[in-house]
Amino acid sequence: MTQTITITHEEIIHEIKLSCKMPEIIEQIITRKAIANAAKEAGIEVTNEALQRTADALRLISKLETAEDTWAWLEKFSLTLDDFEQIAYTNFISAQLANHLFADKVERCFFEDQLNYAGAALYEVVLDDEDLAIELFYAIKEDEISFHDVARQYIEDKELRRKGGYKGIVHRKDLKPEISAAVFAAKPPQLLKPIVTSKGVHLIFVEELIQPNLDDKLRATILSDMFSEWLKQQIEQFAVLEQFEVI
Structure with missing residues (x-):
């Protein structure tokens, strides 16, 4: 009832x-x-x-x-x-x-702060184990495994795993300082050495750096x-x- x-x-x-x-x-x-x-x-x-x-x-x-x-x-x-x-x-x-x-x-605002609107197309896998991250870094460098395979094995989020860890176009201001410094100093395409933050150990592949353009979306x-x-x-x-x- x-x-x-x-x-x-x-x-x-x-x-x-x-x-x-x-x-x-x-x-x-x-x-x-x-x-x-x-x-x-x-x-x-x-x-x-x-x-x-x-x-x-x-x-x-x-x-x-x-x-x-x-x-x-x-x-x-x-x-x-x-x-x-x-x-x-x-x-x-x-x-x-x-x-x-x-x-x-x-x-x-754009011209005064345009560095913060620079973008990067990147892939990311966040791990808990720094030793494992270093091991995977060298394995990718030596073509023993692809970044996509690493993403497929170690990313828990289903949608992100399907995309191989692709984060899309990420702006400098949206990244932690220690990550943005490494990302925007990269020479794409480049796999970065593992970066340790409070969230874990980040394994990042920088596909492309994108200079900011004040289009309608960014405006x-x-x-x-x-x-x-x-x-x-x-x-x-x-x-x-x-x-x-x-x-």
């Missing part, structure tokens, strides 16, 4: 506290309020057409192809249509605010990075004026 359980708003808040997620939720509330306040000060306006385009994009990202899909998604997350519109509204003003604050600063990345840093500063400075009490 199916049993019905009643869950109150107070219990939901209490569960958030018990799961130690209250700081995360408060930070999200502060973020939303900081964006709304800054957008209002900047005079950013939202038209019905713009809101509809943003809502359509949100449906596309969430793979909500039909009205039934949308209603099921809303029900799953206990959202109303007004809530969905609020999400679309916040997404829209966030994008507009990011452009308002930083669009004209992207090129300067969007820099804009997002600058906006994220701005939000971080707002969270640190924002005063939480509203308080609530769970009865």
